[in-house]
Amino acid sequence: MLLPRILSAIVMAVLFICAVFVLDVSSFVFAMAVVVVLAGWEWARLSGVRSQLGRVAFAVMIAAICVVVFNRDWQDAALSVSPILWGLALFWVIRYPSLLVWKFKLSRLVFGAFVLVTTWSALAVLRQSAEFVVWVLLLMGLIWGADTGAYFAGRAFGKRKLARFVSPGKSWEGVIGGLLLTQVGLAVFAGLSDFSFNYWLVLAVIGFVTSFVSVLGDLTESLFKRHEELKDSSHLIPGHGGVMDRVDSLTAAAPIYVLLLSLVGWL
Numbered sequence: 001m002l003l004p005r006i007l008s009a010i011v012m013a014v015l016f017i018c019a020v021f022v023l024d025v026s027s028f029v030f031a032m033a034v035v036v037v038l039a040g041w042e043w044a045r046l047s048g049v050r051s052q053l054g055r056v057a058f059a060v061m062i063a064a065i066c067v068v069v070f071n072r073d074w075q076d077a078a079l080s081v082s083p084i085l086w087g088l089a090l091f092w093v094i095r096y097p098s099l100l101v102w103k104f105k106l107s108r109l110v111f112g113a114f115v116l117v118t119t120w121s122a123l124a125v126l127r128q129s130a131e132f133v134v135w136v137l138l139l140m141g142l143i144w145g146a147d148t149g150a151y152f153a154g155r156a157f158g159k160r161k162l163a164r165f166v167s168p169g170k171s172w173e174g175v176i177g178g179l180l181l182t183q184v185g186l187a188v189f190a191g192l193s194d195f196s197f198n199y200w201l202v203l204a205v206i207g208f209v210t211s212f213v214s215v216l217g218d219l220t221e222s223l224f225k226r227h228e229e230l231k232d233s234s235h236l237i238p239g240h241g242g243v244m245d246r247v248d249s250l251t252a253a254a255p256i257y258v259l260l261l262s263l264v265g266w267l
């Protein structure tokens with residue numbers, strides 16, 4: 001399993017680099033739409049859709065919604081839904097497994113449609129920024145930093161469970177470690193960018209919220225996988241599971257991050 005995992009990681013890294021540094025706006029937006037459509041096929045499985053036809057139909061619906069949002073230029077409007085969406089996800093995670101609403105297949109499908117479309121909208125808006133490369137690399141750095149810091153801090157100090165019924169392996173110490181690592185990274189970034197103190201404070205708040213929400217994205221997918229008794233969202237990526245397993249943190253972090261950047265006038 002190690003060789004397929006390494007090869008898959010190399011391919012994903014190359015595709016990410018090409019998407020960021022090579023593709024123009026239209027090609028990037030289309031490529032991200034392909035990613036969320038594949039994730040939509042997996043989300044239908046996480047929502048309890050058994051038939052392959054039903055999963056494909058849901059993926060096609062996600063593609064159709066993206067086309068409508070793009071043609072109507074509704075990406076910014078879609079982003080405004082994100083705080084409500086992830087506030088609901090937080091409520092679900094906290095109340096798991098006693099809350100009943102998320103157990104309904106339709107609830108999970110509707111929630112998933114909003115999650116995927118807002119993720120795609122965030123990336124589409126971000127790509128149109130003159131500073132796209134900087135902002136997207138910073139976004140990925142926040143997600144990876146939060147994940148890496150949480151892993152090592154959790155292994156070293158983890159005692160208090162974050163969400164024992166959803167993801168027993170995660171701890172509050174791990175989350176704190178991830179948040180601290182991202183703040184150190186942001187301080188270095190701000191210093192190298194010659195940011196003023198006030199700008200650095202704003203960036204620190206955006207980074208804190210984005211990193212914290214990225215954890216919620218991971219937990220939310222874990223909640224659905226646990227309910228369906230699934231280890232991975234699919235087997236599309238050898239050694240890594242499915243697309244959703246790779247972008248679960250991004251689905252929460254990207255919309256909130258882009259929305260905050262827009263609110264402070266940086267996009």
